[in-house]
Amino acid sequence: MQIGIVGLGRMGGNIARRLMQAGHDCVVYDIDAAARAELEADGARPADTLESLVGGLTESPRAIWVMLPAGKITEGTVAHLGSCLGEGDMIIDGGNSYYKDDIRRAAELKKSGIHYLDVGTSGGVWGLERGYCLMIGGDADAVRHLDPIFATLAPGLGEIERTIRNADADPRAEQGYIHAGPAGAGHYVKMVHNGIEYGMMQAYAEGFHILESKNSETLPPDERMDLNVADIAEVWRRGSVITSWLLDLSASALAQDPELEKFSGYVEDSGEGRWTVEAAVEQAVPAEVLTAALYTRFRSRQTTNFAEKTLSAMRLGFGGHTEKKA
Amino acid sequence: MQIGIVGLGRMGGNIARRLMQAGHDCVVYDIDAAARAELEADGARPADTLESLVGGLTESPRAIWVMLPAGKITEGTVAHLGSCLGEGDMIIDGGNSYYKDDIRRAAELKKSGIHYLDVGTSGGVWGLERGYCLMIGGDADAVRHLDPIFATLAPGLGEIERTIRNADADPRAEQGYIHAGPAGAGHYVKMVHNGIEYGMMQAYAEGFHILESKNSETLPPDERMDLNVADIAEVWRRGSVITSWLLDLSASALAQDPELEKFSGYVEDSGEGRWTVEAAVEQAVPAEVLTAALYTRFRSRQTTNFAEKTLSAMRLGFGGHTEKKA
Amino acid sequence: MQIGIVGLGRMGGNIARRLMQAGHDCVVYDIDAAARAELEADGARPADTLESLVGGLTESPRAIWVMLPAGKITEGTVAHLGSCLGEGDMIIDGGNSYYKDDIRRAAELKKSGIHYLDVGTSGGVWGLERGYCLMIGGDADAVRHLDPIFATLAPGLGEIERTIRNADADPRAEQGYIHAGPAGAGHYVKMVHNGIEYGMMQAYAEGFHILESKNSETLPPDERMDLNVADIAEVWRRGSVITSWLLDLSASALAQDPELEKFSGYVEDSGEGRWTVEAAVEQAVPAEVLTAALYTRFRSRQTTNFAEKTLSAMRLGFGGHTEKKA
């Protein structure tokens, strides 16, 4: 079917490619002409404004997938598209918007009869090849209408062993996409997905840190082990309880660079990790692990902080302890 | 080759079976005659005492795999076997011993020329079919001698995509077993493996809890979503960043019992989770996530605790707050 | 000076009393006639509507202290008062409002020339006697005008040892009140105060729990100690590094009820603990301790939760572990 795509970065570009490979007709827009040209070379019809993108969509209702950074850019683009579209048309926000923004936008666009779908999209740079895991929020009718798009983007059954499910279970889930609920539900589920991702990453990170520190020259020689962290990551990929895709990636990185010398350990966080903590607080869910994983990232970006200076000040105060140097 | 196996529970019995399916000759012992009889039916040679098990091993050097609960039983059995074996023989502790106990035992047995190997064994009830991930500590010679045993128990390459590794990387890692280092190293690595397992499990658990609580009747109706947690677990299995075997198991459990009504949420912990925290403390590694995952289990087994009562007492003291009922 | 007081609960009533004891003229209102009558008996002039309270204020500019639960009640009352007051008048929110609400309200009221002050008020049920610690946000002129009120409510120097401060340091701080900054700053500082309070309380709570559990019959007899937690709390009050008012209260509670049998351990949390975590997340401050203290309270109010059931389900899945009973 026909679809417009706005935002041709790492994610948006590959989404367009995966759709075109399955025969869908993509009209694409990006602020960067080079990005448009690249997609044109891959078979897309480029548009140089949002208006001309809308104009290029000849099927009715029209559907436009917005794949931009969460925040002001997405907000403005959705509003702009809302003013160009009409009754029955569909705007899909495939980015990482805050689910409360989705709920607000959906209500706003509904006034013009426009459907707003929020689609949490996981898969990173591997999605073109592996397919994208899609968590969709919005009106059931619109979700149904766009089924060919979602079915194409999702990974499908693949070679993954099937879960034994009830006969009446939604078959889409094992194809790699779900209609999670009303507006906001798609990004809500994706938000929690990312929260879990933070927690899992931190679990591995702490484990590898404990292993690596067991080789440390600061330990007495008879307590030291000469552990090969790369081999350990590799062996865990087979038969262990902690096999996962994140472990595959870790093993791959460690095989290339066993000390991870390429990395400084400055770790960004995105909105979703923070919103997960806020949702936990709002819903009174103790989320120790997901929160600790977020805080670790905050700390990784600081050389020191006021809290730690305060501790030193107190220690000097009650015990006369002066700081050693790092 | 020939091997003795002591302890025919869930793990030991299946280890014997997997070895026999590959043609190895197993002499087996368990305190429970019924367990011995079962293995005999599967082709093993049963022994009704440790002495007769040792006597049944005709190849030299002799090798005995001990698969018993960590602690006193393993300790006593290893000591007993040590008194029956001699120069060049091998005792393999495949259970979950504390790595400092391994170091002590290895040094003790070395006096009699006996090799002690500690083998962290992951795979749970699925190992017979999937193979066991093995993390081995001990003398290189003994590890080399037992290679046929380890190679049989390990999962092998399977259909798992291969990591790009250096040409000189140890080929055993991608077969599913490694020689981690000297005595204690096997269980040290297994200990950290289980620590990571706790952290990952808790990451999923918190995420599912946040999802489930979004359906709660305690929320205002317009904030509630009717999320299908089972379908969400299923969809994450395909193309998402958080695919893993633990997620597969979760999806399977949720598909059968979406509210997990079968479970009361009383969660045991084993030594390895605790030892991981102790190792982190000893090595000055901040291990927030692994520790929080352990503490959650402690709390799950309490109906209330003295800490929480203390909080209530203070709140009454400064603010006159009386406790509401649960 | 003259002041109106709205809300005559535990806090508001005592604030009026402390002001009247110093000779201030209080016009008071509460929805509950009995509460008004009580204050009248103590010398206040009661009003039976907000309008008559405003009418009873004869000095200009008029000042009204609102001491109500945060949320809709405070919101509505402030709005109502805003419509009754005019240029130069002052509304003081002494409750526990969210600082972002303060900023919004101040901007709104400014349009009518009304000053809005947010005053974080600590002291609990002891404030009448000990005085209240006041953290004030709003316009400097209004804060200066109300200085006699603040100076009366604050504890003053007392017998507390004076900090060596610069000659030009604000003298109000050591009297027990500060002008923290513009609108919102008062409640922001109070919010962080309460966040710290949660963390300190939890630190004591965990410590007492560790002590108490060392007496547990579940420990082997030779590891058990028969610690007297009440005496320990008492001894720490003298000369130790951890003396504090919260410790005084704990010692007092434990002296009366050494096992804290009166308490079930169901611990409420208020908005401020949650907002502190949100502020930390927003400002990228790792706030492990303050957050853990909040999550403990969440957990204290649950008998079990979905996270813990998920852990049990996974353990059954990979290891065949069935749950023990509590």
Add this chain to the structure above:
Amino acid sequence: MQIGIVGLGRMGGNIARRLMQAGHDCVVYDIDAAARAELEADGARPADTLESLVGGLTESPRAIWVMLPAGKITEGTVAHLGSCLGEGDMIIDGGNSYYKDDIRRAAELKKSGIHYLDVGTSGGVWGLERGYCLMIGGDADAVRHLDPIFATLAPGLGEIERTIRNADADPRAEQGYIHAGPAGAGHYVKMVHNGIEYGMMQAYAEGFHILESKNSETLPPDERMDLNVADIAEVWRRGSVITSWLLDLSASALAQDPELEKFSGYVEDSGEGRWTVEAAVEQAVPAEVLTAALYTRFRSRQTTNFAEKTLSAMRLGFGGHTEKKA
């Protein structure tokens, strides 16, 4: 009465001084002759070996207070003294030994009829003036015999408001010392005291960090507040719920150095913080706050760590995210 004191550092020297000011007869030893000379000038009788110190004690039974760093030095000194003393004599370890070491030493010395007392001593550099809070483990007879020493060192009732206690409550607690239990109990209680201290310090530290970060130039100007952290610490000292001695010290430090520029934030930890976590793990007590406070100190001493590099490696792997610079 007469007492020997070994170790004349910050703590030991002042303990001797406080005892001598009350008329006790102190024979003192330190490896550093200058330290001995200083104490001689204050009225002590110096000894230049442990043997001559023992020889200088003319009363029977003899009592020697050891005030040395925990670990090998204390271990060796106690063993050495054990060989010089006899039936009925007393060795007091006033340092920060691990309570399991106390239990072992007490059992060992008991064979020679020597009493071993472990005395947790809090008070830091302020103890000479304020008195020391003492938590004592060991035989009741020996504790009773040394009562004049303990009563002198402890702060006494002072001006601290008295807790309402039962008539039969141990009167020593409100004098500032307790007989906590058998050998090990003194240091066990002191260990938990220090664990709580870590938690409280971290609670304040995080709170001050949140306040300070609200002034940050990285915030949008309209979200920034110009909070005076020193004044805030000062105001909280009067009438607030979080008054404490640690807050007094913080306020003092902030008054001198509002940005804490003198400090780098490199924070040491001592054995007691770690042992508290180990005790919590051993006794299955969830001790989130005390543990987080320890981990924060570990992290404060690292510039980066392997865990954080692992996170960066994974993020590059799944999302193509390259690290920004600090």
